[in-house]
Amino acid sequence: MTVDLRSIADKAPRPERHVPVVVVGAGVAGVAAAVAAARGGAQVLLVDEHPVDNDMMAMDVPLYFGQRMQESVRNRALMMERVVEANPGLAEAHEAGVDVQLGTYVWGAFVNGPSVRELPGPMLGLADDRRSWLVGYDRLIVAAGARDVALGFPGWERAGAMGASGAHALLTRYRALASKRILILGSGQLALATAALALQHGIEVAGLVEVGDALRAEIGSVPALHGVPIYLSHTVKEARGKVGEVESVALVQVDAALEPVAGTEREIACDTICWAVGLVPNVELLHLVGARLAFSSPRGGWVPQLSDVMQTSVTGVFAVGDCAGVRDGVGGDPDVAHEQGRVAGVAAAESLGANLSPLPSRVRAAADGPAMHAYWQQWLQSLLHVGGWEVNVCQCEEVTRRELVEVKPPRYLKWDSPQMSARSLDTMLRDGPVNQDQIKRLTRAGMGPCQSRRCREQVGLLLAQASGTTMDRIPLPSFRPPLRPLPLNVLWPADEPPAMREHWVGWFGIPTQFSPHWEAGMAIAEPTAQTPLIPSDE
């Protein structure tokens, strides 16, 4: 039997280790899952990316940190201490025999499928600041949390514009939020919790801003917030300050049509403006393993379809905590997260042959909260009315709202033609339903180093609005590995199967493929590491 030496045959990636149960994310749900699986007798690896390094934070990865990190985040040892200290669950996991790896990114999940059959089994790509490696698994429990929805306004590129999850992480895990006075956008539970947390850490809260005409959560239940200014029916006009910094924010009142009311502009002094209007589940890994996702606005957008033991449509892959869906724009009740984690951990161990007593309870399903996307659209509408169309929707690639919906090629091409000017989202809609990935390729919105973390939702919201559709009707934009922006010299493998180096060719290695057509029989076989170039006519 012939083997194509230039193909992947015999070059399959070899995981550095194999662990029966891998849990991604050491929040409440992840720790509970790891502990439950370990107590069920399974060997468990629990990985969490925090503390992430300063360079990653500066790119707003994995959370929207908005450049409001203190200098101390550069001290990795100190940050490691603080992250451990802030999470008592880690000690519990350690005691339960869980292998806990912090400061470890999960940047990929690889499984066999219709067009990949080479893998010896499912595996994850892991990395720290220095190197990457592969870990095989039998059961995967994803507890990857959620991230912030952010929308653009003039000046949102300035340091100090950030998201609530970023603020929470910097306050509670790193104790390194460099804010003195914070203005919070939103008035739901996430906004209130962010305000309360800020106050608790001695940060002044300049106010809560709500585009709607009523608060979205009961503020009376949070005594600490008494006296915090509340701006209902307001939106952001601009963030201002000296070069690159937020020093104040201009707010303006909006009417029932979300149009600005003349003469109502006010300037609020603050060094931080924080989006706290809702969270989106982190479903990247679930997407990569092929778990079926469904759109549920009350749960934050695309969420995995789950069994009653939190198993996804992919056997052996579970989703727990916020990545399984949020409620009312905020992370779940810790009790629910813990219970989800425990159930999944037990199920994972059971499925590996542990003989556990039947589960005492199933996860109680919290009733869905309100739909979130209509609320986010309200914010977007107000920002559009006040800030206009020349605001960047994608910071990395500097794509404005106008350029997005006019499907303009990037400015650096300096391209202009009557044909191009005649094209827009409207003309594209004649050819088919709106597809965010297609618009991304043409405008580059979402193609930058933050890997569309800051713009994915607002690009979708804007496209939905401009094309007269709703977010659930726009296909999920794809996620591609590496799920974290990793340097070439971190992502690269330290060693490779000998066959990889030996038989590597640039293209298929078919000798006749690049041979001159005018000389019959002349072929150039691309040389490999050991084989010299032998043109067939010599």
Add this chain to the structure above:
Amino acid sequence: MADPKGAAVVIVGGGVTGLSAGWWLARSGVDVLVLDKGIVGWEASGRNGGGATHVYSPFGLEEQRLWPQMDDLLGYPTEHQPYRIGIALSENQLALARRSAEIAETRGFRWELLDRQQVKELVPIAGDNAIGGTFLHFGGHANPQRTVQAYAWALQDHGGRILQHTTVTGLTIRSGRVTAVETSRGSFDAETLIVAAGPQTGLFADMLGVSLPLAPARVEMIATEPLPLMRHGGVAGNGLYGRQTLRGNLVYGGGPHEWINVPDMATPEHPNTPLVRNLARRLAELLPGAAHMRVIRSWGGVAENTPDGLPVVDRLASPDNVIIATMSSVGFGLSPAVGKAISEMVVHGRCLFADLSAISLGRFADTPPDWRERAGWIAGASSIAEAAAGGSR
């Protein structure tokens, strides 16, 4: 004027070959309809290295002549940039780069051999591990995603039509001619049919009663964050193909492919594998000055190959109103010329600018049905030992 539910020419496949053919036809006034099961350029046409340096091909001279004009001809940007630099890290690599350049020289193209110092002057992020290279005063590269959309839009500007999300389910053949194309959105009459369906082209050949040996495979690429623009973005070598985009990203692919099966009209998945790490390693070897740059994306695509790796662009003997085109995994760069050739085959009965006899379908008349097994181009042979034992999953 053809029936609005059909067209004088119906093209199956909105990839770069079908779109270019449709655009050339539309601009010469032919009523043309392109059908695609998904979005134009969504498969390998829109996800490839963007290289446009194939002077060894029968289409090569026309490729070189056309690319510099494409932006103007289309009215949309392709990001075409001229010239190629080949960097060699070993004598073997240098021999290959020289050989390709020498072949081009016999066609009248100019090139220069570079020493290490010259390589580093042209490519500041190249390293001391470079032993030399080539500078080609021809060839180039373009942005595949932008180019496929440009073809599609320009085709429409000339009155051509495109139907996306339309899966072809069958062909109606009467009296030795294809008369209609059956799809998920109804039947479309056709006077001439062009099949340019990439990996699925073989399935259409089956429907038409001819044998077209094609093996699809999955290949992968990576993209880094943007770097400052180099003088010439068309830099490759070390077993990698690719380029620096006009935005500054390094986008490169290469290395082992995985042979797969395309069972039906299903859209193949485009997953990446841990091969992205090996690609990262070779890119950092090729351009050590960029080793600290971050990989922000990767993607995969499915490309098809004929047994000799050369295209098939041919009119069938029967049904005789059908032209079949597969570019055997090297279609993007050649697309301006191939599309023109196909349009000439429709309008004039033959390609006017090149002799296409070397890429006729007839050369595979004696290819045995089990040619993939014989070549080892089979899906799922994950190990040599397994293959040797006769096991293919």
